[in-house]
Amino acid sequence: MTSHRDGAPGPAPTGVRVLLQRLDPGLPVPAYAHPGDAGADLCTREDVELAPGERRLVGTGVALALPEGYAGFVHPRSGLAARHGVSIVNAPGTVDAGYRGEVKVCLVNLDPAEPVRLRRGDRVAQLVVQRVERAAFELVDALPGSARGEGGHGSTGYGAPVPAPAGEHHRTSAPVTAPGGG
Template sequence: MPENSSRPQVLLQLLDDVPEPAYAHPGDAGADLVTRVDVELAPGERATVPTGVAIALPDGYAAFVHPRSGLAAKHGLTVVNAPGTVDAGYRGEISVTLLNTDSTMPVVLRRGDRIAQLVVQEVARVEFLRAETLPGSHRGSGGFGSSGGFGTAAP
C-alpha cells in the first residue's frame, strides 16, 4: 500500500541507540515504545522507565501512552497513569511509569524490550463556559458503576 502523504508528521529525536517507535502490524493504533535501561520490578513495585525518545507533535495533537496487553495479561505489568498524556508542547524524553501488579513474581525488563504503546490522536481544545445548571441527559449524574456490571444480571 502506498504511503499516505496526508498523515500527520511527528518529529522524533532519538536520545539513545534504541529502536524508534514502530507499529508492529498494519492497522495498529499504537507504536511500540522500548526501555533504554534494564529494570526489575518486584511484586507491587513501580518505576519510571525512560524510552530514549522525544517527539514534537503538531499543534492539535497529543500522544497517549498505553499498556501493552501481552505484558499485562502474562506478567501483570501496567502503566500507572494509563493512558499517560504527552502534550504537543512537551519536548522532553518520554518516560513510562510501570507497575508490577503480580503478587508473587518480579518482572524483569531488558534494554530494548517493548514496554508500552504510543497512540497519537487529534484533540480538541474547548472553551469552558460557566453555567448555573446543566441540561439533562439520559445518564444524568450517575457515575461509578451506574450502568451495572459486576454482580448484576443482564435483563
C-alpha cells in the same frame, strides 16, 4: 521518509507528521508492528527489575515534537499485562504537543508474588497519536437534563444487558438481592 524499527528508511508516511529525536541510538525508534495498528511500540532504555507492587519511571530513548492539535497517549502493552501483570500507573500517559523531553513510562508490576525483569530494548508501552480538541469551558448555573442524569460509577449495573418489558428502557443487569431473597 519514515523509519522501520531498526531506523532504516521506509516508505513515505501516510499519517500525521511527528518529529522524533533519537536520544539513544542503540534503541529502535517507535514502530507499528502490523499494518493498521493504532499504537507504535516504545522500548525501555534500561534494564529494569520490578518487585511485586513496585513502580518505576523508565525512559524510552526518544523525544517528540507533536503538531499542535495532537497529543500522544502512552498505553500499556496487552501482552505484558496478561503474561506478567505489568501495566502503566497513569494509563494512558499523556504527551502534550508542547513537551520536548524524553518520553517516559511509569511502569508498575501488579503481580502479587513474582518480580518482573525487563531488558534494555524490550517493548514496554504503545504510543497512540490522536487529534485532540481544546474545550471552551462555559460557566452556567445549572446543566441541561439528560437521560443519564447524575448516574455514574456503576449506576447502570453490571453484567450482560437484561431485556426490559415492552415499552421500557433496558437495564444492564438483574436487580441485586441479598441471600434469602431480601
